[in-house]
Amino acid sequence: MEGFEARLGAALEERRVAGLYRRRLTLESSQGVVVRIAGRDCLNFCSNDYLGLAAHPRIVARFQQAAAHYGVGSGASHLVCGHSAPHHELEEALAEFTGRPRALLYSSGYMANTGVLTSVLRKGDQVFEDRLNHASLLDGGLFSGARFRRFPHNDTIALEKKLSAAEGAKLVVVDGVFSMDGDSAPLADLADVCHRHEAWLMVDDAHGFGVLGDRGAGSTAAAALGVQGVPVLMATLGKALGTAGAFIAGSELLIEMLIQHSRNYIYTTAIPPAVAAATLEALALVREEAWRRSHLAALIQRFRLGAEQLGLPIMASDSAIQPLLIGSSQRAFEISERLLSQGFLVAAIRPPTVPANTARLRITLSASHTETQVDQLLEALANSASGS
Incomplete structure (x- = not known):
């Protein structure tokens, strides 16, 4: 019987031999x-x-001011006593900025993606994902228990064929901007396909939010798609906005369901209030500059x-x-x-x-x-x- 030490050592050696070993820079x-x-x-x-x-000096200063007032840690999950005024203000600002009724903060993009997919989907549903989707989207789809199907990259024709043959609740999931290739999803076409087949569309806009669109509101804004065209929008705060965390934006019904059912939201410590305050300042800079x-x-x-x-x-x-x-x-x-x-x-x-x-x-x-x-x-x- 193989021991854990032998197994782990073999796995590391395999990475080294293949030239795939990763090292951190400090x-x-x-x-x-x-x-x-x-x-x-x-x-x-x-x-x-x-x-x-x-x-950015303004963001650093806002972080320091908020840390002096609220402390460093949030102290608890959002549903216990970790939800502070800056969290609430940021959620409202993100909802307004993305043109959605509500937004909900998560501690990371991975947690947001896996959290929403495992909450919205259930056994018997079908989820369709672009082959080049981020790992967190793929993991969320697999964890959900729904039938997991992938379609060729940005191929709306292939997707439509799969959707037309599918039954039950259907969710299509894509990146707005693909993290390793840098190209964009054809969101307007995807929204049309989803509408024809009564499917929901979810967009991970981690690499578009803050950068794309006339105001920096991201890929969905650039494609002129609101909550009807993209019912589930995810974006991270640690990229263009320069802070940390992520959010889901969508309808009142979606966000309230996530508050009640998303294990990734319920059972984790909220991001520090100072980070939320700093993100508010970052959002102001996106608007102003x-x-x-x-x-x-x-x-x-x-x-x-x-x-x-x-x-x-x-x-x-x-x-x-x-x-x-x-x-x-x-x-x-x-x-x-x-x-x-x-x-x-x-x-x-x-x-x-x-x-x-x-x-x-x-x-x-x-x-x-x-x-x-x-x-x-x-x-x-x-x-x-x-x-x-």
């Missing part, structure tokens, strides 16, 4: 476009801090044009996520290490996060980057990818 500075690692400053091109808000979105859009176009001119293997994406497809896991890791030695922090994404033989450099841009920094990255990529 930052010695605040989050930003320049971070300090092992005593050295590096240009950061792998953060999800898309608007450059994670260390549209230049962040326009500058980021200009940097994305600059990077894509430069990458194409250099012949780099850039994938199709108009978002802040700009992957370069490498293929080999070992080569992707080696290029990432070469870039780090030159002072550029770029993550190598390898299986199982992405399919086999599609390892990539996942480059992310921020509104805090300058044109010069983007040009420097392009030059380093051209040299590192060629091996020079």
Whole structure:
């Protein structure tokens, strides 16, 4: 009989041999476009801090003020005594910003996705998920007990065929912006398909919220879809908004049901009130400073044009996520290490996060980057990818 130590050791060795072993980097500075690692400053091109808000002075000050008043911890779950005034104010602000009747805070995006899917779905229902959905969406669908079905990436025709043959309650689940490819879901078309087949549509807008749409309200706003078109909207607060946590936005009925039935909401400690207060300040900056979105859009176009001119293997994406497809896991890791030695922090994404033989450099841009920094990255990529 295999012991646990032997099993765990074998699993780790298998990762090492396959070139898939992961190691953590330890930052010695605040989050930003320049971070300090092992005593050295590096240009950061792998953060999800898309608007450059994670260390914004106004947000830091709001956090400090709220911590002085409410303390550091929330002390309990929302349904015991952990629901403070900043939590409530933030939920109301997020509902208004997304154009939904209500919103509900969760402690993380993973908890929000698995929480809503395991609460809404039950045995006998059918859930349809894009093949490139985030792991939390896939896990939530599998945990739910519903019949779990996947459809080819962004293929509305294939989805419609599956829906037309399905019976019972149907839920379609997609990312607004796909986290590893950077491309967007055809939300308007998906909403039409769902409407024709009496299915609900759920969108995980972790990488679109704060960035897309005229006001930064995200992918659903950019597609002009309200609560009727997208009954279940999830977004995270730790990416473009620069803080932490996540939320579900939807109807009064949906949110009240989650408060009563979502185990991920009921049985976990609420995020600190100071984080909620800081997020309110971040949301205010998203509203006030549209230049962040326009500058980021200009940097994305600059990077894509430069990458194409250099012949780099850039994938199709108009978002802040700009992957370069490498293929080999070992080569992707080696290029990432070469870039780090030159002072550029770029993550190598390898299986199982992405399919086999599609390892990539996942480059992310921020509104805090300058044109010069983007040009420097392009030059380093051209040299590192060629091996020079």
